[in-house]
Amino acid sequence: MLRHPHSEGFTYAAAIEVKALNAKGTFKEINRPTDKGLEVIPLTWVFTYKFDGDRFLVKYKARICVRGDLQKVTNNKKYSATLAEEATQVLLSLGFKVVQEDLCLFVKGDILLIFYVDDILIFNPPVAKEEADDIGRELSKA
Incomplete structure (x- = not known):
């Protein structure tokens, strides 16, 4: 990213992401464990552009993500930490049901709703x- 033509914009966006995560108390820095039995899951940065309706660049976005795809599979039930208890309650109140096999997937009749990192996708x-459209408006109020 540092050699990218837009590295300055992405560096600024990354600093904003780290500041926001610190303000929320999302993580704390610790020393790497010496116990070889403990798994350390790496992080990765995801950099994206945001464009307006006329396709002009309006914002750089940077998100730091845990590489959960590299986590060893265990018998413990795994789910996406993206789903906050509040979001689940809002969706349940709107008549959605959680798909138990994937706790990021909700169904209401013919409508599917998926959480992905910090996005919500609605399929209908x-x-x-x-x-x-009504559900999208309700979610934007919440």
Whole structure:
């Protein structure tokens, strides 16, 4: 990223991400464990552009993510930490049901809703567009 033509914008976005995570108390820095039985999961940065409706660059975004795909599979139930207890309650109050096999997936009739990192994706057939739009508006209020 440091050799990217937009490195200055991404560096600034990364600093904002770290500041926001620190303010929320999301993590604390610790020494690397010496116990070889403990797994250390690496982090990765995801850098993206945000464009306006006319496709002009308006913002650089940087997100730091845990590489959960590298985590050893155990018998313990795993789920995405993205789902906050409040978001689940809002979706349940809107009539969604949690898909137990993937706690980031919610279903309401023909509408599917997925959490991915800090995004929400809503999938619907054309006949459910109005209902899906209503759900999007309700979620933006929450």
